[in-house]
Amino acid sequence: MSRAFETRCIHGREDSRLNDAFRAVSFPIYQTATFSHIETGHNGSGFDYTRESNPTRTHTEEAVAAVESARHAIGFSSGMAAISCFFELFGRGDHVVCSEDLYGGVFRLHRLVSEKNGVGITYADTSDPDELAAAIRPETKAVYLETPTNPMMHITDIRRAAELAHSRGALLAVDNTFLSPRFQNPLLLGADIVIHSASKFLSGHNDTVAGFICLNDDRLAEELRLLAKTTGASLSPFDSFLVERGIKTLAVRMERQQENALALAEVLNGHPRVRDVCYAGLAAHKGYELNLSQASGFGSMISLHTDTPETALGVLHRVRLFTFAESLGGTESLVTYPLVQTHSDVPQQLKDKLGIDGTLLRISVGLENSDDLIRDITQALEG
Template sequence: MKIESLVIHGGIDGDERTGAVNVPIFQTSTYKQSAFGVNSGYEYSRTGNPTREALEKLISELEHGYAGFAFASGMAAITAVITLFKAGDKIIISNNIYGGTFRVLDKIFKNFNIGYIIADTTNLAEVKKSIDKTVKAIYIETPTNPLMDITDIKAIADIANDNDILTIVDNTFMTPYLQTPITLGADIVIHSATKYLGGHSDVVSGLVVVNTENLAEKIRFIQNSTGGVLAPFDSFLLIRGIKTLAVRMDRHNANGETIAKYLNDREEVSKVYYPGFHDHPGYEVQTRQANGYGGIISFVIKNGYDYKKFLSSFKLITFGESLGGVESLICHPASMTHAAIPAEIRQKVGIVDNLIRLSVGIENSDDLIEDLVAAFKASK
């Protein structure tokens, strides 16, 4: 089944008992047991719920994994994965990783002696050099948030396999519609499903997909033990959102290309980060490992223009956190998504104060450009 059909019919398709075309919302905390130690496959909704199970099977199929797991947020999913490691272990992370991922490693897991090494994961020699006996995983985003660096997933997975460590890929920006890291050798895929998978800015959720039974058993134990599970209604909303993933991502891709080209021609903009440009350092890798370039664009407003006035002047585009919704969202990474990263690290990698990140929605692209034109005029 092709992915355009799989997003609609994958996992558990409808309800066999009633014929309902949608999986029902099993809004229950517990289940009747017919006899001592005998149940229908469910005993308590933290451990298992039919609506959540349908979502978990769906994302596993879409990512070509062994098993999927649904969590109450993207950070809950990331936290569950990091919980796989023990004191003394280290994880190599991309050098402009999402601020929340850095924060949980730096402020929470460091307290338990789980460390991290920051590396430019687009530089394979640097990654290899960073590996020692304490490193147990390489954690990458590709494209990265917000500078759109592209890491070669297969090459990283090969390095990880050679050193008997895990490859973890945050696939939030691309979704399985555009990129399937497990088919390229990754062991674990993470999604902030709040973003493109949900697609409508109405549910907060996280997903994990693993490629082996052993990892599945470990994540299942962590999920049940720590309890950060996705609720039945939110699972239903996420399944509903995924059904339109293919058509939405096609539009995000098309609008993203249009807006990127427009921004590249603006005199107020000194740099555009977009992997669909032929001169982007990661263009060839992105073209090889993904089926599109996505709808996220970051750009730097030149000195002499007021980026604060720019951000406060939109009528159609929403100034706010998050990304991946049907509506266009614009944010200021240095003070919002990446505020947890120390200023010296932000400056070093390029997350400067006049960097803007735009999540291009599915509105009419002419309307988006008109809104951008007005905001640029206001910035002068």
């Protein structure tokens, strides 16, 4: 029987072949660019050059694979580097269907890189299976989605999306950054690829930038590793170490962050200065049941519309405990203004459709005391 999630967070892969020569309990940082060779064609250690592979990164990749229930995990210097590598799988004439609600940097990647490479992209509301099915074309090579989406927290049925993609010969890729493997394992629900911005919950301390692609298919893993080695955005040994240290506390952090988020969402939900709260943990959320049918929790990301743009801007400047900053998933609670920060690159038409406007705030709930957090956001809302 495989080990429980909390144990995998601490000990990684049971079948790891990587052992430190001095039996260090915390796997060391192999801060080296290159490795000596014994003779031509024989490096003795399995490692040649750190852009391609490094023991610390390999150990961290094993830890990520262990918690995501994947055969392979590939480490990148950021979440965007992982996403870019995934899109490098496609070329002229290929087509990818994406959630219309996505981290804004992905739209910029499509505009600046995928378009130039001749890859067609269609944005669809993937939470509606009929709309997703209609968007898939004969030349569609993949469906790419977030669930819950950033920032509107829409939920897509991963099992159904996998069936639809596979029935048309396409891959399903899921960005699992928001729920992390603590609450959701897309590969176990039929997805082919899981992507993480490990800058968020996996590392968890707002102190590093990292990304991963997780998958089971050996051939595809080999192709992605070759692309990663060639394009060169590999995760450094020190950042690998920080991610692995973060994963050790992933389970407890996310459970407490979720508790805090639920307490906060309930207060925000009835507040006179708040028009609506987008949080998959509230029973009134449209995707509440669906999310719980495929995930064991709802995480700690909340979006909300305030009554006016002035209230939203006032919150950003009045918070004292929350920090007005981009990013999410760390120990410190953050409040973000998606319109001009994380989602500034979303096409205006989609912003209008999704409700990414001047009244929208996105909150990442951290590990502070929940009463302190509630007091701070309440005073910031009330001015």
